[in-house]
Amino acid sequence: MGQYRTHVFVCTSxxxxxxxxxxxxxxxxLRAEALRxxxxxxxxxxKAGCFSQCGHGPMIVVYPDxxxxxxxxxxxxxxxxESHILGGKPVERLVYNPGVKGPNKTPDAH
Amino acid sequence: MGQYRTHVFVCTSxxxxxxxxxxxxxxxxLRAEALRxxxxxxxxxxKAGCFSQCGHGPMIVVYPDxxxxxxxxxxxxxxxxESHILGGKPVERLVYNPGVKGPNKTPDAH
Numbered sequence: 512m513g514q515y516r517t518h519v520f521v522c523t524s525x526x527x528x529x530x531x532x533x534x535x536x537x538x539x540x541l542r543a544e545a546l547r548x549x550x551x552x553x554x555x556x557x558k559a560g561c562f563s564q565c566g567h568g569p570m571i572v573v574y575p576d577x578x579x580x581x582x583x584x585x586x587x588x589x590x591x592x593e594s595h596i597l598g599g600k601p602v603e604r605l606v607y608n609p610g611v612k613g614p615n616k617t618p619d620a621h
Numbered sequence: 622m623g624q625y626r627t628h629v630f631v632c633t634s635x636x637x638x639x640x641x642x643x644x645x646x647x648x649x650x651l652r653a654e655a656l657r658x659x660x661x662x663x664x665x666x667x668k669a670g671c672f673s674q675c676g677h678g679p680m681i682v683v684y685p686d687x688x689x690x691x692x693x694x695x696x697x698x699x700x701x702x703e704s705h706i707l708g709g710k711p712v713e714r715l716v717y718n719p720g721v722k723g724p725n726k727t728p729d730a731h
Binding site for chain 1: 623624628630665667668669670671672673674682684685686687688689717719
């Protein structure tokens, strides 16, 4: 029933979330990457509010995969698009592990 | 890997989307219903931007279920929470069928 293969939401508020200008840039970059990959109709990028995961921002969530990213920086966006959205392989070093403060640098293999 | 059992996004812009005040009310109502159902930590409600499905708003999308609702009215919200979010049964009369203009009043059985 979904309208998009991949629907990406960027958080826009919270203590560690990006400032409004940065969010705009995140969205712009993600959309440009999706466009460049010819995924404009398959992928949608939206801003959203606070995800209530304070201390882990800037955060991005990719649905319907339900993959969460924490501590995302502008330089990571291209990799998220290429590896995850295009390639289907989440960027493990950025995947949010709620038991760990900050991005999960050493993903649990279990 | 997800942080919520159910993550609901309410569209906030577009020709037929609700005005800002209505969106605030939608979010407030959905959050109150989730709270009332003791689902505060399991369900997250967020505003998002335009879903690029012009003419079908107000829209709500429920992830990771990937169920889309079109033409949602305030009076429908309680039913969406009770039937879908609590009961796992989407409200078929509101489910968005992209081939149909407006909400899908007579869901296709196929």
